[in-house]
Amino acid sequence: MTGQGTTPKTDPPAPPLAPGTRRPGGRTARTRAAVRDAVLTGLVEHGYPDLTVEYVAEHSGVHKTTLYRRWGNLEGLVVDALDLAGEDSWSPPDTGSLEGDLRALARTTAASFEDPAAAAAPTAFIAAAFQSERAAEALNAFYAERFARCGAIVERAVSRHELDRRTDAGALVRAVVSPLFLRLFITREPVDGVLADQSADAALAAARAGVFNSRAAST
Amino acid sequence: MTGQGTTPKTDPPAPPLAPGTRRPGGRTARTRAAVRDAVLTGLVEHGYPDLTVEYVAEHSGVHKTTLYRRWGNLEGLVVDALDLAGEDSWSPPDTGSLEGDLRALARTTAASFEDPAAAAAPTAFIAAAFQSERAAEALNAFYAERFARCGAIVERAVSRHELDRRTDAGALVRAVVSPLFLRLFITREPVDGVLADQSADAALAAARAGVFNSRAAST
Known part of the structure; x- marks a missing residue:
């Protein structure tokens, strides 16, 4: 070889x-x-x-x-x-509603880690970032770009008048997936579709309450 | 020696x-x-x-x-x-209001990882769990017990009529801290008191909207 x-x-x-x-x-x-x-x-x-x-x-x-x-x-x-x-053509879900998009985003995230074969590589990158500063920086860049793509979900929701235009898209999409990542990589608890929906619904409720409006956000 | x-x-x-x-x-x-x-x-x-x-x-x-x-x-x-x-006498914040307790919980979590000396040991445990199945189980038990203690926050809020008694305390307290853990250990982004407050407020808004009511939760 x-x-x-x-x-x-x-x-x-x-x-x-x-x-x-x-x-x-x-x-x-x-x-x-x-x-x-x-x-x-x-x-x-x-x-x-x-x-x-x-x-x-x-x-x-x-x-x-x-x-x-x-x-x-x-x-x-x-x-x-x-x-x-990070150089793939992935684009965030586009279901026609904000609730549908956020739930689909959460479910896709949960599903991608439920399959051990699919989960192995991303898990290895997350683990490598604990050992290597440069891997941590690359992981940071990967997720920054990935979450930036998810901004489209928020733009569409704003144009459909589902969401305040001051909503910090980055804070919202991070809120959607963070309860899943906490359980997968910190507390080591199972995740499933029910939890994915709950995570999406919680982030949506917070967004509707104005918690992610940009004057209050730092991300 | x-x-x-x-x-x-x-x-x-x-x-x-x-x-x-x-x-x-x-x-x-x-x-x-x-x-x-x-x-x-x-x-x-x-x-x-x-x-x-x-x-x-x-x-x-x-x-x-x-x-x-x-x-x-x-x-x-x-x-x-x-x-x-896990065998310490830590008890969750008791500020007199649900909002105060959740914000204090989030701020304490953020602060404990902002100080490199204080963060080193918990970070090392989280990293070890990627390498050792038994460490992962021990980490799972540690957090399960820690979040169970936080149930007192929810009990007090229910008795003050601030929260529906069906609220899944575990889901709520995990929601409070998960945006912090995501940034600290997955996306490798900074956390601060502003983000801590936003995370607490988001979880509180979701709880008030009934997202964590137990019929909808699986944890």
Whole structure:
């Protein structure tokens, strides 16, 4: 597997883009995805501090020297895998009502952690952030961007006159999912669809009461 | 330090209590506290998987063979330290109003993690739970008991006619603190007193709207 970097095939000439720009679907992107997959598998199998660059090399087919040159070290590999995870086309639920959107958001979150296979990688990232400052920063950026996308739920609700336009969207969507994350990763209690609905309904009641109106919020 | 177990002093005769019962202030309790302190220091310094029984022996002055005999292994030491942490006399705030109690609970939680020295041990336990199933169970028990104590807030509010008696106290108090835990340990965002008040107010608004009334709750 590790000899794969010797293929003689050359890439087509690259357009003059800014440094670091990737050609989607090109060899660079494929390499990065293979490395990302190996990092995810390794994180799930061994956890952050015990995952090694050697493991990633073996499981991605990318030579160790290439990994060190491009990603620096294990921390760089984990951070890039998390960055790549954020580059998807996910968009928040759009059910036609604020209550429906918030419940769907909460249910999707609960369901994604109820399936052990689907939960393994995000759980490994959350655990890695306890060990690595750079992983913590990458996780922070991932969620900031993810919650920013959820702002669309609030914009639509405001335009439907379901919500005060001063509502702090970030505070509201964080309130929706936080009772789930508390139980999953702090108190280690089960979550289900009933709890998801309750979390969404609680955040909605607070939003309607004006608790998340921006003058009162700091996020 | 490790030769300390050889002191010839004998303990006074123990009353016929159930197995495992400790005499408060006795040598057993002092040993356990010394071991707990060493486990906390070690968890903060090295993190769960890298902390060793040797470290605990050196820093507690309790011989390694005693540690293995009484606690089994590193996991047993961590679990017992967490059990001991739960055996304090903490009681939830009692300010005279539900809003005051919930805000004080949220502010206390935020403040306890704002101080790096105070935050280190609980953070290390939360991190250890990602690595050890037994630590996760102990953390679950710790928080279950802690939130059960917070039930007094709800009982007083019900007796003051501030809250429906069907309110699920566990769901309400978890809602109060969960936006703080989300930011501290998942999204890695700062928390402060303003956010604490907002979290308390949001949970209170939801409780007043009946979202936590027990027919709708599963916790």
